[in-house]
Amino acid sequence: PLTADLPVSAALAPVPPLVIKSGMQGASRTGRWKVPAKITAHGGMAGVRLDFTRVECALPEVEIEAYGEMAGVTIVVPEGWWVDSDDVDPGVGGLRNKTFHPETRLPGTPLLRVTGKGGMAGITIRYPNFLERRRLEKAKGQ
Template sequence: MSEPPSESRGFRISDADRERAAQRLHQALAEGRITLSELEERLDMVYAARYESDLRPPFVDLPDPDAFVDRPALAVPSDAPPLVLRAGMSTIKRSGSWDVPARLRLLSAMGSVVLDFCDTVIPHAVVDIEVDLGAGSAKLLVPDDSTANVDDVVASMGTVKSSVPSVPRPGVPHFVVHGRAGMGSVTVRRRYRIAGRYF
């Protein structure tokens, strides 16, 4: 008989949550915070974890010990509907303060989509962005402390560029970009300032 759910144990965690926790432990080893034997012991605890409270012990003496358990949105809900932006042959821009969903889908035949995430609140640990560009372009301007992975973007004759770290870090937004660039371009970078203006 399975044990009944307990509010004190918190949410059930996903495989993605366990992998992020494992990556953080490997980072702690690289930083000299834990030894190899401690890493092995803590990894066993992470992969055996089922609830968010189970992830506390391996991180109790590390910075941000609750980074994995206080943000249950670490994994993007599969049933969350994406925000679909269709540029066609035009230009779509989002900047300033705007509602950032957990999932976006960017469609552009020959147009451009520019999303500036730097001046708004990002309430999600992970922002999932699917691109389908044809010959269009997508430019994502992300905050200074964020990370982004573009490995799953397929560009047959186009370009995919990211100048930000790809490994997720606890407590900061992580962007996962995937889909098809075709003959278009996908760019992920920090925002820079020239003559008082941001680009």
Template sequence: MDRIDPRDMRAGDPDREHTADILRRAAGEGRLDIDELEERLERAYQAKTYRELEALVADLPDGAALAPGSTGVVPAARTEPLPLKATMSDVERTGSWSVPSRLHLSPAMGNIKLDFRHATCPHRVVDIEVKGGTGNVVLILPKGWAVDDDQLRTGWGSVKNKRAGTPAPDGVLVRVTGGIGMGSLVARDAYFYEK
């Protein structure tokens, strides 16, 4: 039996209520008019899956994807950025790990590798700020993901982005900003690393 996409899992009442709170907050900030709010609230309370709830808040600032089994937005969406610093050694995130919405990478004199192939990412956009030294940043991306490096300064470093462009409808956009220093940013397809 094929594994079900987590977004197609059944949502519960706490998830519906949390989505409704996001919608009400957005209306209070003037992001939704009253008709949009009523229409989305009705759809939220009728939603059966996380995917349906996610679609209702995807265009809102607080609209990070909902996580199966949680009672609302994934905590990483509301916490400080995840800092990863490689000073005299390498840092890796591989295997099963939860991707936060923001990361701060400092490849001073070491390399940082982020392997997203088996990671859980409930966000549509992941922002990575690089404060580079002489180290490299390597991003290994699954099918459907894309990398935007337009706002990344290179200095004496280089960028090798094989995943530029627009992500798939169910994919993730990784936005890389900051500066790479004297190192390199490498963004590659997952299949490049599969044996």
């Protein structure tokens, strides 16, 4: 009650949940963006891509609800992050979690808990590929 009327610092303010739907054009969240505690992604007709490789996330855990639908959902995470996808219903499109086991998780990195359904196109969780790693290295050098 004593601090209820004080302004909240922008750095400490909670980020509202993110709902991202692809529709006919596709949708993505890439580059530097503020990660909320809950994300819902609908693959729709053109797919969704969530790229966590350039984000700074102080949250210990992020919940991602993914629905592959017709075009799928792709989640790209930095090396050292771990993604728990045990509660995903693979559907027809399946689930491909190419991240490693929990013991490879680096200290201070968030745990991503993925739930939802693969739908027709599925859900893919992976580390950056060769070209993405090259772009990240170039961005660090600038």
